[in-house]
Amino acid sequence: MERENRITGVFGIKGCGKTSLCKILTLRNDKPAAIIDYCGEYAFPIVKTVAGFLKYFKTEPRLSIRLVSHSDIERVLGILSRLERVLVVCDEVDAYASPHYIPEGLAFIARYGRHRSIDLIYASRRPAEVPRLLTSQSDDLFAFLIREQRDIAYLSEFTTTDLALLRNLSPLHYRKIL
Ligand SMILES: Nc1ncnc2c1ncn2[C@@H]1O[C@H](COP(=O)(O)OP(=O)(O)O)[C@@H](O)[C@H]1O
Numbered sequence: 771m772e773r774e775n776r777i778t779g780v781f782g783i784k785g786c787g788k789t790s791l792c793k794i795l796t797l798r799n800d801k802p803a804a805i806i807d808y809c810g811e812y813a814f815p816i817v818k819t820v821a822g823f824l825k826y827f828k829t830e831p832r833l834s835i836r837l838v839s840h841s842d843i844e845r846v847l848g849i850l851s852r853l854e855r856v857l858v859v860c861d862e863v864d865a866y867a868s869p870h871y872i873p874e875g876l877a878f879i880a881r882y883g884r885h886r887s888i889d890l891i892y893a894s895r896r897p898a899e900v901p902r903l904l905t906s907q908s909d910d911l912f913a914f915l916i917r918e919q920r921d922i923a924y925l926s927e928f929t930t931t932d933l934a935l936l937r938n939l940s941p942l943h944y945r946k947i948l
């Protein structure tokens with residue numbers, strides 16, 4: 771059966787190129803994109819409030835959503851999870867989700883986004899620091915340089931390739947491991 775959405779994870783140590791890859795993947799995706807731009811790195815039209823998001827997401831094909839409060843981030847994710855045919859980008863997802871906690875809207879996208887054609891791209895330094903629900907439901911996983919043995923072991927569950935090579939990747943180089 772053809773997949774109706776794609777969930778993509780990007781991992782690697784700081785400064786190795788994750789955000790740049792997320793930007794490329796966002797530009798390649800033709801769905802309206804909502805970027806939860808936690809660190810303010812995406813040069814799309816910017817909104818800084820939930821009201822701004824509600825106002826401009828209808829008209830801007832890509833929106834950089836720079837929210838500070840976690841409750842606002844959760845509100846936006848909840849609203850996005852009820853839409854259809856959108857791309858949600860959660861760079862620095864570990865800032866507001868962890869193996870022990872996932873915002874309801876993000877969990878809904880991971881579980882049921884397929885039925886609404888909601889694509890998800892998420893990035894984090896360490897795979898072991900993101901909700902298991904995200905990694906377990908991912909269609910694509912990209913890894914840049916990773917040094918931590920536990921993170922390599924975590925990602926090794928998704929492939930038969932020996933991922934020891936991730937420790938020797940040059941900055942800005944990645945491997946697609948799923
Ligand atoms: N393919 C690339 N070629 C040249 N410079 C790059 C490339 N990818 C990233 N960079 C630069 O490397 C730095 C770190 O990249 P970034 O994507 O912010 O990493 P991360 O999100 O993993 O911390 C940035 O200054 C970025 O502009």
Ligand SMILES: [Mg+2]
Binds near residue numbers: 788789790861
């Ligand atoms: Mg980044």
